[in-house]
Amino acid sequence: MEKKTATRLDIARRAGTSVSVVSRALNNSGYVAKEKKERILKIAEELNYAPNPVAISLQKRRTKQILFYCKNVDNAFNIQLYKGMLDEAAKRGYLVLFNGKVEFSDIRNTLVDGIIMQDEVIAAYYLKNYGKNYHLPVVSAAYGEAAGLGKRLGKAGGQAGRQTAPLVEVDTYRVMEAALDWLEKRGHVRVAFGTPYPADGGNVRTAAFLARMYERGMKNAKDRVIAVSRKDPRLAEDPRLLSFREEVEEDINLVNEDYFGKGKLAARLFLERKLDATAVVGFNDEFSLGLIRGFQEQGIRVPEEISVMGIDGIDARKYVSPLLTTISLFPQEQGAMCVRVLLDLIEGKKVRHITHTGFRLMEGESVLSRASASRKR
Amino acid sequence: MEKKTATRLDIARRAGTSVSVVSRALNNSGYVAKEKKERILKIAEELNYAPNPVAISLQKRRTKQILFYCKNVDNAFNIQLYKGMLDEAAKRGYLVLFNGKVEFSDIRNTLVDGIIMQDEVIAAYYLKNYGKNYHLPVVSAAYGEAAGLGKRLGKAGGQAGRQTAPLVEVDTYRVMEAALDWLEKRGHVRVAFGTPYPADGGNVRTAAFLARMYERGMKNAKDRVIAVSRKDPRLAEDPRLLSFREEVEEDINLVNEDYFGKGKLAARLFLERKLDATAVVGFNDEFSLGLIRGFQEQGIRVPEEISVMGIDGIDARKYVSPLLTTISLFPQEQGAMCVRVLLDLIEGKKVRHITHTGFRLMEGESVLSRASASRKR
DNA sequence: TTGAAAGCGCTAACAA
DNA sequence: TTGTTAGCGCTTTCAA
Numbered sequence: 046m047e048k049k050t051a052t053r054l055d056i057a058r059r060a061g062t063s064v065s066v067v068s069r070a071l072n073n074s075g076y077v078a079k080e081k082k083e084r085i086l087k088i089a090e091e092l093n094y095a096p097n098p099v100a101i102s103l104q105k106r107r108t109k110q111i112l113f114y115c116k117n118v119d120n121a122f123n124i125q126l127y128k129g130m131l132d133e134a135a136k137r138g139y140l141v142l143f144n145g146k147v148e149f150s151d152i153r154n155t156l157v158d159g160i161i162m163q164d165e166v167i168a169a170y171y172l173k174n175y176g177k178n179y180h181l182p183v184v185s186a187a188y189g190e191a192a193g194l195g196k197r198l199g200k201a202g203g204q205a206g207r208q209t210a211p212l213v214e215v216d217t218y219r220v221m222e223a224a225l226d227w228l229e230k231r232g233h234v235r236v237a238f239g240t241p242y243p244a245d246g247g248n249v250r251t252a253a254f255l256a257r258m259y260e261r262g263m264k265n266a267k268d269r270v271i272a273v274s275r276k277d278p279r280l281a282e283d284p285r286l287l288s289f290r291e292e293v294e295e296d297i298n299l300v301n302e303d304y305f306g307k308g309k310l311a312a313r314l315f316l317e318r319k320l321d322a323t324a325v326v327g328f329n330d331e332f333s334l335g336l337i338r339g340f341q342e343q344g345i346r347v348p349e350e351i352s353v354m355g356i357d358g359i360d361a362r363k364y365v366s367p368l369l370t371t372i373s374l375f376p377q378e379q380g381a382m383c384v385r386v387l388l389d390l391i392e393g394k395k396v397r398h399i400t401h402t403g404f405r406l407m408e409g410e411s412v413l414s415r416a417s418a419s420r421k422r
Numbered sequence: 423m424e425k426k427t428a429t430r431l432d433i434a435r436r437a438g439t440s441v442s443v444v445s446r447a448l449n450n451s452g453y454v455a456k457e458k459k460e461r462i463l464k465i466a467e468e469l470n471y472a473p474n475p476v477a478i479s480l481q482k483r484r485t486k487q488i489l490f491y492c493k494n495v496d497n498a499f500n501i502q503l504y505k506g507m508l509d510e511a512a513k514r515g516y517l518v519l520f521n522g523k524v525e526f527s528d529i530r531n532t533l534v535d536g537i538i539m540q541d542e543v544i545a546a547y548y549l550k551n552y553g554k555n556y557h558l559p560v561v562s563a564a565y566g567e568a569a570g571l572g573k574r575l576g577k578a579g580g581q582a583g584r585q586t587a588p589l590v591e592v593d594t595y596r597v598m599e600a601a602l603d604w605l606e607k608r609g610h611v612r613v614a615f616g617t618p619y620p621a622d623g624g625n626v627r628t629a630a631f632l633a634r635m636y637e638r639g640m641k642n643a644k645d646r647v648i649a650v651s652r653k654d655p656r657l658a659e660d661p662r663l664l665s666f667r668e669e670v671e672e673d674i675n676l677v678n679e680d681y682f683g684k685g686k687l688a689a690r691l692f693l694e695r696k697l698d699a700t701a702v703v704g705f706n707d708e709f710s711l712g713l714i715r716g717f718q719e720q721g722i723r724v725p726e727e728i729s730v731m732g733i734d735g736i737d738a739r740k741y742v743s744p745l746l747t748t749i750s751l752f753p754q755e756q757g758a759m760c761v762r763v764l765l766d767l768i769e770g771k772k773v774r775h776i777t778h779t780g781f782r783l784m785e786g787e788s789v790l791s792r793a794s795a796s797r798k799r
Numbered sequence: 800t801t802g803a804a805a806g807c808g809c810t811a812a813c814a815a
Numbered sequence: 816t817t818g819t820t821a822g823c824g825c826t827t828t829c830a831a
Contacts, residue, residue, distance in 0.1 A: 050557045093554060093557075095530045095557065096530065096531075097480075098530065098531045098532065098533055099476060099479045099480045099483075099485060099533060100480055101531075102476045102533060103474075103476045103477055103480050106476075108476060108533055109531070110519070110533060118501065118504070118505045118508065119505070119737070124495065124501055127495070127520075128495045128496070131495065131520070131521065131523055132523070135521075135523035135524070140519055140521055140524065140532060141519070141520075141521075142487070142517055142518070142519045142520075143504075143508070143518075143519075143520050144508065144512075144517055144518075146508055146509070146512035147512070147517065153472045153473065153475065154473075154475045154478075154486070155475065155487075155517060156475055156476055156479060156485055156487060156533045177470060180427045180470075180472065305740060305741070334741055338741075338743065341743075360496070361738060361741060363682060364682070364711055364715075364738060364741035364742050365741050365742070366715070366718075
């Protein structure tokens, strides 16, 4: 089976000509006598000839492949990002590898022309520690996190915020504003926020929630943050957190979170703490689906007794009833845009440092329009 | 930024030695004077030297990358297969590309050492039409479909069944048997089957259902197949099918199905047709989640009034209540096994033509134990 | 212990 | 229109 594959030289010999003529014939480029061309093509066919893409890549210094560096395959949002990348890349003749397992130090061994990082934190970390050697164009999906970068990266971070890759960003602060506006219009001003991370861990979504609530004069917004994390002092000893995987956060080794499970627990905590709120925004859609389930399991009806809202816009929303109201970040669009920017970069075109992508509120059935709101209008 | 990257020759010149010495130094192979080695390493560092993986691949005739050829990113099952592949491949230093967009004729341009096909139908089709030229090792995930291959491939199929790639298979007939056994033990002998494909389209899951039911003496099993497909004569004119994407099936251009949506509709059809059954097995988990939702929307309680069972074992089960009882095919295991077999093949080891992977019933809450069953015991 | 040299399979400039 | 030649960046053999 594994018969050695034919090369252009083999064909040339059989055709009694030279490799360059064969090359031209096969590539439809340059001059080559018509009848000679036909003969060459026929011989190639006979020999089951197939070009060696590695040799072509070496010669052209281009692999036509790019890498999506992503730690979290389980996350539906990332898969949708990836899907958008695949489609867009295919249009331009590129393939996209998905990987979050390679060590940064091994990225250099990857046969790609460039890298898309899953978020600006990872991008900054990579650039700071490895990127300088690897001369590979890098683009990053981003969520307005640049400001808090130093905090999350810790010592490793430093002034990482400055040396970033081009960003394809959806601004979390604006997203949060849209969410809170929408809730307010429906009479929800006392709003809680559920997150799987520590409240002061520098996560941009929590930061955005707090910032926007303060702007609205809700001084006690912090009390309405439910941080389902072992690192939260109120939960450090809580046995219910034992079932979740240990949270690793050395450097930026993010770990797959059980968002749904933590969302369920968040609903319980909301009730236990008797939080004074009429709506809860979940860290992301999966977390929010967990919130809904958690409330339902406690006999609390959504949205009649409590409203729930998500962020992301993942397909899995459809599985849960009531349908989750969320702000969709259009992950496929964002993924496609990442590819566009990266390929432009690879092809030497000028790209802007930040490209913004859109978001939109997707109305579901998980938020109640309260009577008081009707009055206000 | 895009300063030309240094090569081993650049280093050699600076160090006043030759490329081969530099190579040995960098690769820790062969002889090289200790102090010279240190100097070389230092210069490499200064030059921000990074080896060119394409050149290495050309020389070694190995890319350390493999391709998972898969048409359907939306399908959670495939993602879990992929996840298993990523992990296993990483262990052996390989990367896995995911793609189902490349034309078969373009696979030859891919920088990979081998291909994993999503199922035996696609594998057979590829092998028959293109594989002969591409000298690339191929392995396929499989579902006991080989028997029906000719039927599904149509003219293109021919004796495709014979020239297959090594298969990593979970036998659908045994899976179906396990499902029906389990249902029977709980008092369900009149069982329906819901599928998004035509009942006689040669799909292996439908075929397995029918075969197993006939074995059990249920002559009218066919009447209990709900085929949510435009191609089904009973539904050809049904407006409710208009919302689903056109079913394309030229050659094997499978299209993403809206399993969940079709499952919902299947529940309606079950009720409309007043099918005489106490349980429904869904084509896969997503379809079955749709069944549950469909019944619930019609005010039918699951499992009190109708039992539902799935096949696959996808993570998304957790979103739906009651928890779906299913037969898990352990997609991650299967994916990992595909990688193992393919890498063995690539490395020239002997591999068996068929490797079987396991399955197991995952008990949920969607199947009722009927009183009559208790009596039987 | 070193380095020249011959490839890996292909492209492309240039001379014929 | 053709064929020679010089690479692309690296590995590896072999003579020195």
